[in-house]
Amino acid sequence: MEKKEFLKELDEFIDGLRDKRDDVKILNFVVEKLDAIPKDVQKFIADKTGLMEISIENTINFYPKFRNKVKDKSIREVAVCTGMNCGPAGGQDIYDSLAQILEVDNDGVSKDGKIVLSKKRCFGRCPKGPNVSIDGEIYSYMTLEKVKNRLNLK
Ligand code: FES
Structure with missing residues (x-):
């Protein structure tokens, strides 16, 4: 999927959430679609929701299912x-x-x-x-x- 297309879908997904700052639901959506949580997508979520990037990172680090998706396998x-x-x-x-x-x-x-x-x-x-x-x-x-x-x- 094209990144632009995905960000549009993500944008709509967040708009449809009752709690637009539900980062766990948002990150689940990202992982289901992309099988990864790239840095630029984290930034997009922060800009869109007003959540701080560090708080999104904390959520990612808290859940192994998210954490494993940002690990750079080349390292x-x-x-x-x-x-x-x-x-x-x-x-x-x-x-x-x-x-x-x-x-x-x-x-x-x-x-x-x-x-x-x-x-x-x-x-x-x-x-x-x-x-x-x-x-x-x-x-x-x-x-x-x-x-x-x-x-x-x-
Ligand atoms: S494995 Fe026990 S000291 Fe290294």
């Missing part, structure tokens, strides 16, 4: 266990090296904005450490080289 999430077992077994070194290679900022976002790096205290798989989670999947017995390969880093 990789890497969490390195630096807990009691994994840390000394190499997890801390993996984390430090990755942070350096990716030039992450204080929020763990890489310089190119494509990877988000974080630390975890324990994945509950201590004997198999170092453990690293990549895009939600946990990999055991990891090394820096293995992580780099999985992320296609040189």
Whole structure:
């Protein structure tokens, strides 16, 4: 569906609501039609309803069914266990090296904005450490080289 066409439909949908600030109903409508909640659509809703963009964002973050629809799937999430077992077994070194290679900022976002790096205290798989989670999947017995390969880093 064309974005313009969709925004017209959304406009009419909001006009038809008894409570025009019912952001949950509005976001449900968006997800049903687009299977995503793009930023510009969030802005459109804010302009149309008078709701603050931050309040729309809060609603999105509150409901997993909405939250998953704004996640940018091109961004990789890497969490390195630096807990009691994994840390000394190499997890801390993996984390430090990755942070350096990716030039992450204080929020763990890489310089190119494509990877988000974080630390975890324990994945509950201590004997198999170092453990690293990549895009939600946990990999055991990891090394820096293995992580780099999985992320296609040189
Ligand atoms: S310390 Fe890493 S999984 Fe437990």
